[in-house]
Amino acid sequence: MEQNQLTQEKTSAALAALQLVKDGMVLGLGSGSTVKIFMKLLAEKVKREGLKVYIVSSSYDTSILAATLGLIEVSLNSFTPDLSIDGADTVFPDKSLIKGGGGCLLREKLVNYHAREYVIIVDHTKLRAKLDGPLTVPIEVHPMSYSQVVKALRETFNAESSLRVFSEKKLGPAITDNGGFLLDATLNWSGDMRILEEKLKSLPGVLETGVFAIKKPSKIFVGQGESYTVIE
Structure with a gap:
């Protein structure tokens, strides 16, 4: 388009x-x-x-x-x-x-x-016609524990996560307005999105999740x- x-x-x-x-x-x-x-x-x-x-x-x-x-x-x-x-x-x-x-x-x-x-x-x-297949969810995490969150996401959701980095003019990880790091986690989920939001938010080190449900x-x-x- x-x-x-x-x-x-x-x-x-x-x-x-x-x-x-x-x-x-x-x-x-x-x-x-x-x-x-x-x-x-x-x-x-x-x-x-x-x-x-x-x-x-x-x-x-x-x-x-x-x-x-x-x-x-x-x-x-x-x-x-x-x-x-x-x-x-x-x-x-x-x-x-x-x-x-x-x-x-x-x-x-x-x-x-x-x-x-x-x-x-x-x-x-x-618009996405239905909830199926892999989802990529942005997650803001505390810098002190981002690697632990990556591990927890893998163990809990079998998720593959990448640390978001600046694309130009600054080296290193992208820093949010709150001083957090950003993970982009790809996982499979076909259930209630409210449960996914709660489960992601409950992981120690997660400041907020990009699921709004x-x-x-x-x-x-x-x-x-x-x-x-x-x-x-």
Whole structure:
């Protein structure tokens, strides 16, 4: 699929979610390319309609863009988001998700799970027809114990895990906004994704997992060309 078509689908999904934004809202914002499109549309809406909107960011990347766009950021410690908007790497039919391709999974989960509700915006390529075959799950781990987590993943799930590294301009492992390391674990799972989330999180040294299933989004807006569909 051409990049222009994917961008159009991301924009269609973002415009659909933008309709949920009301004056006075505290909005949680995820990270990634589709969220960036949403943020630019949000900034235009805020300026055009004179809205008072406050955002809770899930990453330094999102915070930097918010400041550039003139969006007002507040702390999750002080405000509960009325609504959070985020993207996803994989969406399953039961609305469970895999996230963390950008390495922001821990803060994204904090913002989304503490929000009163959250919605997901994606292009159609992120949909997976059924839960079968291997899954690659990003996992944030404490640097002190990453090799022990790799061992535990192999013993518990027969998973093959790789330590994510920076691709350019910096040697060594990719470091999250929280100072953690990132593992990408490939494993076979065909059961309840909530159980997988709990089992992964229970491993000592795991700070957070890219499985989002215990609290699922209220809606998923899926870009389809210049239009969109809604999964509820």
